[in-house]
Every structure is written in C-alpha cells, then in structure tokens.
Amino acid sequence: MTGQPKRTPLHDLHVELGGKIVDFAGWAMPVQYPAGIIAEHNACRTKAALFDVSHMGQVELHGELAAAELERLVPSAMVGLAPGKARYTMFTNQNGSILDDLIVSNAGDHLFVVVNAAMRDQDIAHMRDNLAGIRVVERSDLALVAVQGPKAEAVVASLAPAAAHLRFMETAKADLAGIPCRISRLGYTGEDGYEISMPASEAEKVARALLAHEDCEPAGLGARDSLRLEAGLCLYGNDIDTRTSPIEAQLNWAIQKRRREEGGFPGEERILRELASGPARKLVGLLPEGRAPARQSTQIVDAVGAVIGEVTSGGFGPTVGGPVSLGYVLASHAAPDTPVSLVIRGNPVPARVVSLPFVPHNYKR
Amino acid sequence: MSTFYTDDHEWVRVTGDHAVVGITRHAADQLGDVVFVELRAAGERFAKSDEIGVIESVKAASPIYAPVAGEVIQTNQAVVDVTSILNDDPEATGWLYKIKLADVAELDGLMDADAYAALIA
Numbered sequence: 001m002t003g004q005p006k007r008t009p010l011h012d013l014h015v016e017l018g019g020k021i022v023d024f025a026g027w028a029m030p031v032q033y034p035a036g037i038i039a040e041h042n043a044c045r046t047k048a049a050l051f052d053v054s055h056m057g058q059v060e061l062h063g064e065l066a067a068a069e070l071e072r073l074v075p076s077a078m079v080g081l082a083p084g085k086a087r088y089t090m091f092t093n094q095n096g097s098i099l100d101d102l103i104v105s106n107a108g109d110h111l112f113v114v115v116n117a118a119m120r121d122q123d124i125a126h127m128r129d130n131l132a133g134i135r136v137v138e139r140s141d142l143a144l145v146a147v148q149g150p151k152a153e154a155v156v157a158s159l160a161p162a163a164a165h166l167r168f169m170e171t172a173k174a175d176l177a178g179i180p181c182r183i184s185r186l187g188y189t190g191e192d193g194y195e196i197s198m199p200a201s202e203a204e205k206v207a208r209a210l211l212a213h214e215d216c217e218p219a220g221l222g223a224r225d226s227l228r229l230e231a232g233l234c235l236y237g238n239d240i241d242t243r244t245s246p247i248e249a250q251l252n253w254a255i256q257k258r259r260r261e262e263g264g265f266p267g268e269e270r271i272l273r274e275l276a277s278g279p280a281r282k283l284v285g286l287l288p289e290g291r292a293p294a295r296q297s298t299q300i301v302d303a304v305g306a307v308i309g310e311v312t313s314g315g316f317g318p319t320v321g322g323p324v325s326l327g328y329v330l331a332s333h334a335a336p337d338t339p340v341s342l343v344i345r346g347n348p349v350p351a352r353v354v355s356l357p358f359v360p361h362n363y364k365r
Numbered sequence: 366m367s368t369f370y371t372d373d374h375e376w377v378r379v380t381g382d383h384a385v386v387g388i389t390r391h392a393a394d395q396l397g398d399v400v401f402v403e404l405r406a407a408g409e410r411f412a413k414s415d416e417i418g419v420i421e422s423v424k425a426a427s428p429i430y431a432p433v434a435g436e437v438i439q440t441n442q443a444v445v446d447v448t449s450i451l452n453d454d455p456e457a458t459g460w461l462y463k464i465k466l467a468d469v470a471e472l473d474g475l476m477d478a479d480a481y482a483a484l485i486a
Contacts, residue, residue, distance in 0.1 A: 019395075032397060036397055036398045036452075037397055037398050037422075037423040037424070038398045038400075038423065064477070220424055221425055222397070225424075226423055232374070278415075291400070291401045292401050292403065292421070293400065293401060293421055293426070295425075295426065315423060315424070316400035316401070316423050318423075323401075345419070
C-alpha cells in the first residue's frame, strides 16, 4: 500500500472512543478500543457489538441478466436467488481456486454485492471486465456497520422495528433512526446479527444511535478476527486464496445442486472433480493441548514428524478459553479426533483435529 | 536499588548483582490482552539480547529479550498461570524473572526512568 491509509466515515468516532488505529488493507481501522479484544469479543458473544466494516466494498450490479452473468464468475446459484435473500459465494479462477469471497443479495431491481476490503479494486475490475451488459456501480458513498450478538435484534429493532422480521440471510430496506438503510441479517462472528448499509454522511448518526443502546459496545478488528476464527469462518488471504479450492476449504455447501449438475463457472473441472472424489487436503479445526497459540504458517506434522499441512489462522479463542487454529491437512488426516502435532517455536505440541465451528453458530434461521 | 529500562520496553530493578526483570506498562498496553507466557527455567544462563521467553497477546507473539547477561534464579509462575496479571500490574506483581547478573557493568548501557519516559513520549 502506498500513501496515507484511507479513513472510513466513522474514523472520528473511533478516535473519540479511544480506538487503537492500525493500517488494515490500506484503511485506518480500529483494532481494539480501551475495553480490549477479549472484552469486545465477550460483548459480542453475550450482548451485542458494533463493528465498522465500511472498508469493505459495496457494489451494485444492474441489468436484467445480472444473476445469470454473475454465475459465469461464481460456482453458486445466483439465478433463482429470491428478492430479499442473500447468499455467500466466491469468485473462482480457471484453476478452481478462490479469487475472493463475497455476499450477494437480491435487492429486487439489482444485485447488491459486498467484497473484502483488500480485494475490492481487483473484484470490481473483474466484474467490469467479465459481466457483459451489466452496469457495475461501486457505492463508495455508502458506509457499512455490523451489529452482532444475541442482543443484536433488540438493539437494531429498537431503531428499525422491521429488522426483527428478517431471518438469517435475508435483507430489506428499512429506516433506522430515520435514516434509509439496507439491513441484512448476516455477519462474520457466528452470532445472530445484522450488517447495515447506509449513506456515509449519516453513518456517525446511525452508529451513535446503535451504541446508545445499553447492550451495544464498539468492537474492533481484533475481536472480529477471534470471533470469526471460533466460528470457523474463512478469512480471505489466510484460509482461502488463489492456492485453495472451495472444496479444500470445505465450502461445498455454497455450491448448489444445479451448479454441480450444469457447471459453467471458472475452474469447474477441478471443483467438480473434487466434489466427486474428494480433495487432496482439507481445511480443519485444530485444538492444541496447553495454552500456546498456533498461529498462521505453523507446520502441522503427523505422529512420526512428517509434515501433513500448515495452520492458516490461529490464535486465542476467548469463548473456547484456549488456543484454536484453522489449517489444511492431508485428507487422510482430516477426520475429527485425528491426533497431530503443531510445531510451535521448534517444539511439536500435541493437537487434535476437530469439527468446525469451535463455538456453535447462533443464527436466527 | 535502582531501576533501568531497555528499548525493548523492559524494566530491570537491581539490588547488588541481582535483579528483577519485567515489561513496562507501556509494553503491556501496546500488547493488549496477554493470553500466553512462556519463560525459561531457573538455572538457565543467557547472554544479553538472547530470547528468554515469549509473551503472546490475542493478536501476536512477542519475544522477551534478555536486557543483560545472567542466570535465571526464579521464574514468576503466577504470570504463566494467570496471564492477565501482565496487563493489570506489569511493573510489580507481573514481574517475569529474578536473575543474577553476569556483569554489573552491562547496566551502564541501559536507560534510566527519565530517558525511558522520553523514549515512549
């Protein structure tokens, strides 16, 4: 990244709240507030936490055939996604690996797409280059906040009653504290919650109104990472990237039956083959013994010390109360309860493979 | 007794040729919530700038560097067992090591409280 990191519309609020600002993907973002990452993590698991995610790219796809065109870039079903519904998917390349992951919502007269901050320029170029006859509109004029946690409904519905009627992966336009917003019931923490898209000029007003609720605390990128890790949700750039396929990443559920039957997406040869006969390696949860976190790039070895994989994300899970990691292992070692070792600072630490998530999802389906 | 500081944000409280070593309040605040501490055992010898342990916060692992050469006399098991002590009280009950100095003259290369305060200002 060159030059000054970009600021979100909530930058002044982060500073006012005592946020510790770091450069993340070219954006000045709060990694934590004075409460600290563990307290912010726990607020999200027990009450509600507000995250600024305005650094993510918000894009509209206009054109009658937007869904059909988008299907040429992703392996998920987009045609048939009902108005008011959202779906997780990923851009794949010709090798069947992942260019980015994204959420697509059917907003009625267009598709509303949210992509990762680090990938937004590349993703937008990718769509402009490949979606014939579709108008790709980057909405840099919008902000995005996430309100996540068991009290998220109480917090958001106190200002936007319609939010209570949404279920997981549903989206609607609604006024929140008098501001026109798009409210989507989804997130990146494993908890119930919402992402709220709104005009950048009104973002501070909306965030302050949400934070005024007694059960809503500000949370930074640090807690966002520990929450998504415990929820077993992939982070692009760590757990998924152009070296991993959706099937290796255990994202099979994101590829609907019609797409498996019809194909017609980049990398379909590899992806359909791995769906049929299994990938060579799989993303798994790893629970190390003891308390030492096994972080990204930690080697995973078998009983005789042969390398069988690598940790892609790892750290301390505040809700688990100990270290948790995600990593790829050979398919032969991917079954739950398989004993492995994680080489931390030269020492093999016993660990076992576990099914994901580490902390059960708490979605309102 | 006098207290010295390093640019790795450690304090060294010296009595004769013995010292207590820990991390500063500034270091603890920069680390954030500490979740794991690994320390050397009593009897181990080390040179100045050797890695003599690791402190891990939620976000990252940070090595502990030996401020001077010496030998571990005692390790503070309390901070290994209850890592939050390092956040709550890093300059007193959150000490890491009691050490015997190999060479008292090495202290001349460290900072006093005023110089350290200027460093983090």
